[in-house]
Amino acid sequence: MTSPRILVVDDEADLRELLEITLLKMGLDVDSAATLKQARAFLAGTEYALVLTDMRLPDGLGLELVREVTAAFRCTPIAVVTAYGSADNAVVALKAGAFDYVSKPVVLDELRILVRSALRLSAPAPDSACEPGAAPSRLIGRSDAMQSLRAQIARLARSMAPIAITGESGSGKELAAREIHAQSSRAAKPFIAVNCGAIPEALMEAEFFGYRKGAFTGAADERDGFFQAANGGTLMLDEVADLPLAMQVKLLRAIQERRVRKIGATAEEPVDVRIISATHQNLAHCVETGRFRQDLFYRLNVIELGVPALRERLDDLELLTTAILERLAGGGQRAGLGAQVLETMRGYGFPGNVRELENVLERALAFADGGMIEVGDLSLKGARAMPVAGAPAHAPAHSQAQSAPAEPAAPALAALPNSLPDYLNQVERDIIIRALAQTQFNRTQAAQLLGISFRQLRYQMQKLDIHAPEP
Numbered sequence: 001m002t003s004p005r006i007l008v009v010d011d012e013a014d015l016r017e018l019l020e021i022t023l024l025k026m027g028l029d030v031d032s033a034a035t036l037k038q039a040r041a042f043l044a045g046t047e048y049a050l051v052l053t054d055m056r057l058p059d060g061l062g063l064e065l066v067r068e069v070t071a072a073f074r075c076t077p078i079a080v081v082t083a084y085g086s087a088d089n090a091v092v093a094l095k096a097g098a099f100d101y102v103s104k105p106v107v108l109d110e111l112r113i114l115v116r117s118a119l120r121l122s123a124p125a126p127d128s129a130c131e132p133g134a135a136p137s138r139l140i141g142r143s144d145a146m147q148s149l150r151a152q153i154a155r156l157a158r159s160m161a162p163i164a165i166t167g168e169s170g171s172g173k174e175l176a177a178r179e180i181h182a183q184s185s186r187a188a189k190p191f192i193a194v195n196c197g198a199i200p201e202a203l204m205e206a207e208f209f210g211y212r213k214g215a216f217t218g219a220a221d222e223r224d225g226f227f228q229a230a231n232g233g234t235l236m237l238d239e240v241a242d243l244p245l246a247m248q249v250k251l252l253r254a255i256q257e258r259r260v261r262k263i264g265a266t267a268e269e270p271v272d273v274r275i276i277s278a279t280h281q282n283l284a285h286c287v288e289t290g291r292f293r294q295d296l297f298y299r300l301n302v303i304e305l306g307v308p309a310l311r312e313r314l315d316d317l318e319l320l321t322t323a324i325l326e327r328l329a330g331g332g333q334r335a336g337l338g339a340q341v342l343e344t345m346r347g348y349g350f351p352g353n354v355r356e357l358e359n360v361l362e363r364a365l366a367f368a369d370g371g372m373i374e375v376g377d378l379s380l381k382g383a384r385a386m387p388v389a390g391a392p393a394h395a396p397a398h399s400q401a402q403s404a405p406a407e408p409a410a411p412a413l414a415a416l417p418n419s420l421p422d423y424l425n426q427v428e429r430d431i432i433i434r435a436l437a438q439t440q441f442n443r444t445q446a447a448q449l450l451g452i453s454f455r456q457l458r459y460q461m462q463k464l465d466i467h468a469p470e471p
């Protein structure tokens with residue numbers, strides 16, 4: 001069996017030799033080139049498992065080679081060797097399609113990690129993972145938007161470049177990140193997702209970088225942080241815009257240096273982690289307003305991946321609905337859909353995207369009679385019936401209070417409710433009580449009046465703590 005062959009491109013004889021010896025010791029075959037011209041000649045005649053190139057060469061930039069290899073030899077990963085401290089070069093190379101980079105002076109352990117990772121990528125996969133879209137995906141949908149997303153994911157899975165995923169809440173950002181990890185050479189290692197907005201600021205450093213025993217009161221044992229836990233794998237920084245500025249500085253350092261120091265430790269430890277960040281906020285705007293560091297933004301945003309909102313891919317609604325109902329049936333008989341259900345859902349904006357669709361269907365299933373979901377079971381009315389802020393139909397608060405005493409006054413534009421869920425519950429509660437009062441607490445008639453099923457009304461009454469008056 002022949003060993004994988006690596007092409008090393010560097011004009012510095014010493015460094016070239018060091019790289020060659022390291023690779024040969026790893027049991028690999030090596031060709032060496034000192035110029036772009038020589039490298040092109042080698043590439044024309046041989047298939048390589050990895051190309052490793054310096055950025056500055058006598059007859060041009062390593063970046064040119066990155067572009068050429070990425071375009072012409074899709075299955076050959078190419079990595080660059082960047083000068084010490086030139087983080088910008090690394091980002092430019094990653095953007096151009098480089099799989100990864102090592103900084104000078106080359107730390108051999110880091111080089112070995114990079115090479116092993118590249119070899120896993122170039123090993124022939126049964127389904128030819130080099131071809132975009134070839135790998136099976138957990139992202140459901142056949143719309144153009146979804147097909148394009150899957151193709152991008154297949155391509156991005158083949159690199160170490162940090163990815164910033166944008167998209168509305170519930171649209172599938174985390175699922176996309178998991179998919180990138182699952183299709184990458186890191187799939188066998190952990191995928192760790194961290195909600196940056198959910199960690200108290202005082203605990204952040206300990207959570208991200210870990211701590212040594214006795215580092216602070218309560219540190220009874222040594223503990224790893226997210227970086228160590230994700231070593232060899234992928235760390236997803238969800239809601240990254242919520243990171244406090246002080247933590248942004250530390251994170252930037254960890255990402256740039258690929259090293260972290262536990263609280264209480266004297267030495268740093270190397271970490272091999274691919275970073276994927278996600279936010280539903282506009283990060284560029286956060287930079288403009290000073291809430292997010294420009295340098296970290298630049299570092300995280302090497303490649304942007306946009307996940308479309310559900311309303312932008314309504315063609316996928318039926319497939320998604322079927323898959324969700326299948327899952328909810330847990331192997332049993334999947335619930336059916338009434339005639340107008342899909343049409344009604346298509347007309348709804350789904351501001352909460354696929355997560356909201358999951359919730360809507362789960363709730364509808366609880367109300368559905370005989371395993372058949374009807375329009376009345378969907379509970380989409382809240383969104384349809386809610387007055388749009390600023391709409392001309394708004395009556396002044398005082399006249400509304402007079403004409404409909406049971407209904408809470410719509411908050412004036414300046415006075416938004418402190419809690420939207422509480423406010424909506426109150427609106428819903430009052431409307432149900434009015435319907436019940438109008439029908440002398442006949443729940444069947446009240447449900448008809450409100451265009452919902454009997455079971456749905458019963459459920460809402462339980463949830464909102466509405467009881468029939470004592471006889």
Ligand SMILES: Nc1ncnc2c1ncn2[C@@H]1O[C@H](COP(=O)(O)OP(=O)(O)OP(=O)(O)O)[C@@H](O)[C@H]1O
Pocket residue numbers: 138139140141167168169170171172173174175176238280354355358
């Ligand atoms: N294309 C899809 N196919 C199947 N399920 C999906 C798809 N997109 C999203 N989902 C499901 O929708 C739910 C929400 O997805 P996910 O958590 O990835 O969204 P998110 O954008 O990360 O949300 P948030 O912004 O709130 O963190 C999950 O249960 C996920 O499995």
